[in-house]
Amino acid sequence: MFDLRYHVTSLAAVFIALLIGILVGVALASHGLGNSERKSLEDDIRRAQNRIDALQSTVDSVRQDNRSDSDFVDKTYNALMTDRLKGKRVAVLYVGSVDHGIQGDLATAIKDAGGSTASRVYAVQVPIDAAAIEKRLGNRPALAAYAGKDQLRKLGRQLGHEFVNGGDTPIWNALHNMIVQEATPRFGASKRPADAVIVVRSADPQTGDSAPFVKGLYEGVGAAGVPAVGVERSKSDFTAKPVFQQAQLSTVDDIDVNAGKLALAIVLSQPASRADYGVNANDLLPPVTPVLTPSG
Known part of the structure; x- marks a missing residue:
């Protein structure tokens, strides 16, 4: 598990190695150099090699640090996860179809943290049919303010709020057969507000028209006042982290490993805030706070 320091240091070592290759190439092609010029070139190569050795030592140290972090998480995972999400209603929102691999990771994380099955899981179908949505909403006076292509971001925001807050969800009810690809439990069966939300972008x-709609959907979740985290696996073809961050969602980019599951559970169990964690972030984990349990 490598962090940003590892990648930067590794790249620096590669660039210096290339520099040595260039210097050696110059030396081989410059048979006519005088003694002073040749000595200066040899000194440059020697300094570059010393720099590579120092950088390689740093890379090895960072690699060992990350291995130690991973080992620590694996060894303490069960103790650190216990009851972090006990009693929490966690909802999961997909943009695109349900990714069953990621859903398995999420179910494991929630269960390991003492939570129950996700309170609701919606998969939003994209791309959307903006014209059909406009017609549907335009025919309902109470929802007509959300009709029109210039209202798609506003519409997405309201859907995000309704997804988190539960209750009657009038816009979801009006559009569910147009935008809900999958719902667990069945659509409308879960009306209680969510204590925390996980967002996954499984679609490209x-x-x-879909871009402002989806952006608004993320923003609505991010502004709902509960912990909200956009997640992905450590090796994702198209990262959604930038759009999650813009919508004020926290991110965890390694939900497929124990460190990512622990980071997710910690963020979901704490008051809403925004931060980034994972193997591709600056921080692997949030501060590991103790789980408070009722006394008596």
Whole structure:
């Protein structure tokens, strides 16, 4: 598990190695150099090699630090996860179809943290049919303010709020057969507000009418006042982290490993805030706070 320091240091070592290759190439092609010029070139190569050795030592140290972090998490995972999400209602929102691999990771994380099955899981179908949505909402006076292509971001925000807050969800009710690809439990069966939300983008990045709609959806979740985290696996073809961050969602980019599951559980169990964790972030984990249990 490597962090940003590892990648930067490794790249520096590669660039210096390339520099040595260039210097050696110059030396081989410059048979006519005088003694002073040749000595200066040899000194440059020697300094570059010393720098590579120092950088390699740093890379080895960082690699060992990250291995130690991973080992620590694996050894203490059960103790650190216990009861972190006990009694919490966690909802999961997919943009695109349900990714069963990621859903398995999420179910494991919630269960390991003492939580129950996700209170509701919605998979939003994209791309959207903006014209059909406009027609549906335009025919309902109470919802007509959300009709029109210039209202798609506003519409997405309201859907995000309704997803978190539960209750009657009038816009979801009006559009569910147009935008809900999958719902667990069945659509409308879960009305209680969510204590925390996980967002997954399983679809490709959206363009056209779908882009402002999806952006608003993320923003609505991020502004709902509960912990909200966008997640992905450590090796994702198209990262959604930038759009999650813009919508004020926290991110965890390694939900497929124990460190990511622990980071997710910690963030979901604490008051809403925004931060980034994982193997591709500056911090592997949030501060590991104790789980407070009722006394008596």
